[in-house]
């Protein structure tokens with residue numbers, strides 16, 4: 481059953497059924513539920529306010545709806561796409577009451593998000609080993625924490641993991657990664673601050689290959705304010721990886737801070753211009769009401785969100801589940817039925 485069908489069941493009063501509901505599954509559902517609390521509350525409040533003054537589906541209503549959606553951080557493109565399909569649907573299905581309109585909005589939001597894909601995003605694996613994952617993103621987005629959390633996850637799944645402190649630009653970044661390495665129990669390849677990040681990456685690649693590590697996670701500096709330097713640095717790192725690992729980095733994951741709302745979308749666009757990003761990680765989703773930005777990212781970028789950070793704990797990095805996300809966003813609106 482696809483995302484759309486599942487959410488649809490919620491419209492008809494049936495629960496969104498997870499198949500199968502395992503203990504592990506329940507924990508994930510709970511994490512998304514809690515992590516989405518702020519975004520859900522803000523989104524529901526805004527939508528309920530819009531519908532409290534609902535009279536009829538006219539141009540004024542569409543203007544107010546667009547304003548509401550944009551203020552809920554779902555982005556300009558997503559807002560226009562939604563209001564366009566809604567206009568057609570209203571005519572076709574002769575939708576009149578506020579409740580009907582609300583349901584059509586949610587239905588279409590799910591459809592636009594899904595774009596025909598229902599499977600969970602995955603991280604590619606380099607079968608010939610090691611799987612090399614490059615983490616990019618500006619300072620302060622939670623990159624180091626994310627690497628630590630992911631290393632913890634991989635290790636718990638029985639993988640050997642090596643970390644590379646490629647952010648030699650910021651002295652604190654190396655120490656911070658070392659602290660995470662100790663906490664998680666995985667080694668960290670480092671060099672002196674201000675040294676060439678490419679040489680750390682080279683050392684780490686060599687060690688990962690010689691000692692047969694399953695995963696090498698590489699931290700990088702995120703100097704977006706100096707795009708040319710950043711581009712050069714990432715190019716150099718990528719060249720070295722490609723020389724050592726056929727096909728180059730297995731994944732390049734861009735870490736974004738969800739609390740920055742539309743800025744996260746802007747950063748994603750800028751990074752996409754500098755390097756070949758294969759997936760996104762949205763951190764601090766639990767600490768923001770701006771989680772609607774994931775919809776904006778989905779609509780405007782062709783890069784999947786692969787993980788979300790739903791808390792500060794070691795096990796709070798979760799594979800992004802669109803179903804849990806959208807259900808977490810609209811749940812209160814549905815339950816108002």
Ligand SMILES: Nc1nc2c(ncn2[C@@H]2O[C@H](COP(=O)(O)OP(=O)(O)OP(=O)(O)O)[C@@H](O)[C@H]2O)c(=O)[nH]1
Nearest residue numbers: 619620621622623624625763764767789790791792
């Ligand atoms: N609530 C919450 N806090 C998070 C999450 N991810 C990271 N943080 C916190 O965000 C803060 C910054 O994270 P760091 O990893 O230290 O980020 P940084 O070192 O400042 O910057 P970079 O590593 O360069 O991105 C830390 O206090 C983290 O605990 C998350 O998903 N939820």
